[in-house]
Amino acid sequence: MSWLTFWRRPRASGEAQARSARTRLFGGRRFTRGVPYILPSDGEEINRLDFQHYMLRYALKGNFAAPVGQPLAILDVACGTGRWCAEMAALYPQANVVGLDMTPLTETGTARSDNFSFVQGNMLEGLPFADNSFDFVHQRLVIAALPTDRWVRQVQELLRVTRPGGWVELVEGSMMPGGPGLQALNELGVRMSQKRGISLDDASRVDEFLRAAGARQVERRIVQLPVGKKTGRLGAMAETDYLAIISGMRGYLIAQGLITEERHNEVFAQARAELASGKLTWPFYIAYGQK
Numbered sequence: 001m002s003w004l005t006f007w008r009r010p011r012a013s014g015e016a017q018a019r020s021a022r023t024r025l026f027g028g029r030r031f032t033r034g035v036p037y038i039l040p041s042d043g044e045e046i047n048r049l050d051f052q053h054y055m056l057r058y059a060l061k062g063n064f065a066a067p068v069g070q071p072l073a074i075l076d077v078a079c080g081t082g083r084w085c086a087e088m089a090a091l092y093p094q095a096n097v098v099g100l101d102m103t104p105l106t107e108t109g110t111a112r113s114d115n116f117s118f119v120q121g122n123m124l125e126g127l128p129f130a131d132n133s134f135d136f137v138h139q140r141l142v143i144a145a146l147p148t149d150r151w152v153r154q155v156q157e158l159l160r161v162t163r164p165g166g167w168v169e170l171v172e173g174s175m176m177p178g179g180p181g182l183q184a185l186n187e188l189g190v191r192m193s194q195k196r197g198i199s200l201d202d203a204s205r206v207d208e209f210l211r212a213a214g215a216r217q218v219e220r221r222i223v224q225l226p227v228g229k230k231t232g233r234l235g236a237m238a239e240t241d242y243l244a245i246i247s248g249m250r251g252y253l254i255a256q257g258l259i260t261e262e263r264h265n266e267v268f269a270q271a272r273a274e275l276a277s278g279k280l281t282w283p284f285y286i287a288y289g290q291k
Helices: 015-021 042-061 083-091 148-160 180-194 202-212 233-248 248-256 263-275
Strands: 023-026 029-032 075-076 096-101 118-122 135-140 160-175 216-226 281-290
Touching: 023 248, 029 248, 042 083, 042 216, 042 233, 083 096, 083 118, 083 148, 083 180, 135 148, 148 160, 148 202, 160 202, 180 202, 180 248, 180 263, 202 216, 202 281, 216 233, 233 248, 233 263, 248 263
Parallel strands: 075 096, 075 135, 096 118, 135 160
Antiparallel strands: 023 029, 160 281, 216 281
């Protein structure tokens, strides 16, 4: 059985109608209107994001790398399903944990606690918090949503709401190098991203963005995730997650005329075999810095 088992959460009809109004369909998947995000925004993607959270927590042996001490206020920007926030709220019961995202948590199914609150908002429009509000600010996996010319400004916003002496942490995954199948799909992802001003290579520059924004004591780590069931549990998780990512973009790529359905089927089959080979690794970049 696959390490990724998608489950369905019931939604109230009013919430479903509101979500439909702000999204559009490509190949049966919903994409958010008016934002540069290149991945779907639907129930299937919500489940993938939860799965990816568990994969990264397992790979990184925890939910963060920065030496945060005992924070009293924590912010997660582009919090997705809120799973990271919920776990941090449980780990630090003395802290107020806030998650910010465009998608309401009512659509993700994540339960909130007394010390975990949610604010709906678009990070590209600025953070709706006062200066020096948080001890620890976390932002993860926004590479598919943040244009290159916005990165430094975005990190400056993260630092603005961080208290002096507090920490900002960035975590991003890069494209996975591979054979002809993965190379073809990666090139399509690059073309799709470039139309939105996004460079997927920015993942490897997270430490540069922190320094350019004014952070001190910047540290950077690179974690190479094994890929493929042959490499063990983590490799099976990475293989499943990457397949879900490239599958999620399929409908949009075909609808935009970037590839035919037949050609996508061909390169996807090649990519699946390459991922299953057990010979690949998937690079993730972690950087943190102090205000």
